[in-house]
Amino acid sequence: MTRPSKxxxxxxxPADKxxxxxxxxxxAEVDLGHWLGGRYRIPTSERPAPLAANDEDED
Ligand SMILES: [Zn+2]
Structure with a gap:
């Protein structure tokens, strides 16, 4: 079983030469992003908002 290309x-x-x-x-950049720690990762909205309790500051 021989594969012409990866x-x-x-x-x-099919991979390109x-x-x-x-x-x-x-x-290639996507894979590179994995190696670099997800620098190329597409941002998702999974992250919760960093600040949420600022309203309590009011007296
Ligand atoms: Zn691809």
Whole structure:
């Protein structure tokens, strides 16, 4: 069983010679982001607001 090319570890598409083992520069950057600690991660709204109890300051 011989594979002509690898598959992109990010999106599982056939890898491109230019960006092997990725399919595109975008996926390469996504993988790079993983290595750098999620610098390229897409921000989500999972984070709760940092401040929430500021109203209590009023006397
Ligand atoms: Zn890809």
């Amino acid at each position: 598959t992109c570890p990010i999106c599982k598409k 230019e960006y092997t083992p990725f399919c595109s520069n975008r996926c």
